[in-house]
Amino acid sequence: MTAPPSLPPSIADLETLAERALGTIPAELKRHLGRVVIRVDEFPDTETEVEMELDSPFDILGLYRGVSLPLKSVSDARADPDMIFLYRRPILDYWCETGEDLYTLVRHVLIHEIGHHFGFSDADMERIETQD
8 A cells, every 4th residue: 555645835825934044033033023923935926026027927936025123214104014925835945956954045035025125135144044
């Protein structure tokens, strides 16, 4: 008897990995995150594909939408929270192609998008990723 085929990780599975990864973000950064919503979608929406000039919806793993902290002002009356989108199918496709650990990949994408929230450089984000 053969084992039943495994199912690919669901949106809920990736949300769980993202929450776990968020728990590893250094406390000095976490306290400044504020109202950032993390959302996992199958793919970017059509508007995002056009805006980002994507050749394919698989060309993007995550996206930060909002105003980065360096550009925020206390006088801004912004009602919408900043959002980090993680895109399930592109992440799973990349995971299958590279064989990278899925948690490590989700954490990398999350940290990269959080870095955009803070206005960090790629070098800053790389340093944060190496901290555990």
